[in-house]
Amino acid sequence: MLSNQITTAFQQHFSASPLLVRAPGRVNLIGEHTDYNGGFVLPAAIDKEILFAVALNNTSTARLYSFDNDEHYTVELAEVERGETQWANYLKGVVAQFQRRGITVPGFDCVFGGNVPMGAGLSSSAAVECGLAFALNELLSADLKRMELARMAQLAEHEFAGVQCGIMDQFASLFGRPNHVVRLDCRSLDYEYFPFDTTACHIVLCNSGVKHSLASSEYNTRRQECEQGVAVLRQHYPQVQSLRDATLDQLQEHQAELGDVVYRRCRYVVEENARVEAACQHLIAGDLPAFGQEMYGSHAGLRDDYEVSCRELDVLVAAAQPLPGVFGARMMGGGFGGCTINLVAPDQVEAFVTAMKAAYQQELGLHLETYQTTIVGGVDVLVPSVA
Template sequence: MPAQTVATAFQRHFGYAAPLLVRAPGRINLIGEHTDYNLGYVLPAAIDKEIYFAVGLNSGSEIRLVSHDLNDCCTVAVDQLHRTDTQWANYLLGVAAQLQKRGVVLAGFDCVFGGNVPVGAGMSSSAAVECGLAFALDQLLGTHIDKMTLAHVAQKAEHEYAGVMCGLMDQFASLFGRDGQVVRLDCRSLAYAYFPFDTDACRLVLCNSGVKHSLADSEYNKRRQECERGVQLLQQHYPDVKSLRDATLQQLEQHQAEFDEVTYRRCRYVVQENQRVLDACEALQRRDLAAVGRLMHASHAGLRDEYEVSCPELDALEEAARGLPGVYGARMMGGGFGGCTLNLVAPAHVEAFIQTVGQAYQRRFGRPLETYQTSIVAGVSEAEIGELPVVNKTAPAPEDCA
């Protein structure tokens, strides 16, 4: 979605001076899935699948939102913010509500947004939507909120308005991404460190299963509850265990008999996945992509067998990639139950990889495989726009999205 397209749509809808334009990237997560809400480690990066926002203060008392991609609108009074039946709007309204809770005096504003982050593919389009608007409002209102606080604002918006009890990783990655680097976040201390990842030397190829997942409707929240149950069991013996981040495999194994089978497997996966993130960072520092790839395959196995958030399509894609020439590693990415696999592929083998895996997927599931090659980019920022024509048009009614 070119920035100019969104800016032009803003002028067409609202007809006043050039808005602030913001770009907000989606993300990949190299490794470390479902560890963030367990206060563990994650290793994400911002990518060049992005959402653009045109936002302006309207000197009124209404929030007027336009989804350019969906050709849909939503209008809510600033002093009557609430969840609506328009699900896409709730991500944006939730951000405004969280800013209000932090004492920010909101003005009426207009927003048009659209982009090319595939929805339901595990690249966190929702976090990009939240973080882009949070950044834009901070700029327009001059509130000077630090980026980590903006990440928490966006996360709380998803909790309270979208109904998904997500961890902080997606919002953090969208805001803190750095060009050409993955970033390890300690979700307990919020300390972070960058590690180089040259996407010219090793391409990131995403294979979209075509299975649309919605975390709010999936078992995401159930997995979080299962982890919390495991922590409660461990705390009876180890009061210092406040989250699975504090637990060890030895502790789990010593008290396995006290766990039901499902809870034990969930906890075991999280503890092992945290260690895989640390091992992957060491491998990146050694530039050992083969070691990173082996950890990715192990991560997928854990997500499939112990955390049980994969699906047949994702498993088939990971299996088809394993052992192909030039493929270092593959795993499902995101919350699960659909979305994409992430594949590390040597540049010379990308074309053959896409063809081979695509043919295997077509044979097994009878539908074409959509793939994306992506690069690692910087996090949320202002975007440049050229001069726009002056348009005289009154603000649209909510149903006026032509």
């Protein structure tokens, strides 16, 4: 059991009784690349998770151990800076956010590890950030609210990992609720839960097994292209503060000025926001086939207009669509690899997995990993510290 492994590893490397915290990864049913554009997303926390064992150590040093990498890292807390060890940057970034808020972070020991597949688009990085932020908030009695912890984790990723992510991943890890998806308005940070009937369909993830190296740089490029579009629109429509405020009519009116690429990027975001809102109404109505059609529309937009898909993801979505019991499928995450998310009738899951593995092997000669996930609650304490 993962919790026993992490606790045992902590006791082998350090001496205190740790606080044990669970931080889940996330899926996003629909609403991709909308978060940094002030739009809507529809994520859920899942049962792939990172566990943390953390205890204060009465020194001025953070002693970190990555269970999955079997690597130690030590940092003086007075000198927290971005470094060469990427996994440590996520943790140091969180510490820096506490320090910026005037909260003194004393020395601590930390062991973390989990079963969120890296590079699969399930937000292992957000789980790492949120887990440590939650643990330090508990140990230091800092009394920071979950939304503040989400913002801090997001800034840690901006400043120490160099990815200008929106807040969705961190929010989903902290705010998950069992058997519910949550629609987040990424501008106002208002949110609403919608029931997701896991007896009517299961979430199956198909991992393309690829992570193209251009993912991070292209992510930042897409963000800049959207900002360029907003700058053009704002000259004509001062009320347009983000693509959330833009309409398709406005984009079409100024298509020549925007240029083909920026126009298509902006069109995708405006259409995707509409798909999220429609998808929520389909959930209320219990109409999974209609929800699935929004997913297929999302994938087509990501492939053709936003251009963040890749052949492997497109093959997986095309293979899933005609299979019995499949309500919907699309690529999920930043793009250029990672997973597709598939909604599948429970009695068809086994046949679906078999067919998908065969199709992926036949089309691309690649082995396909799949994960069945359930929707769970957000970051929480598993075992309180007795130290």
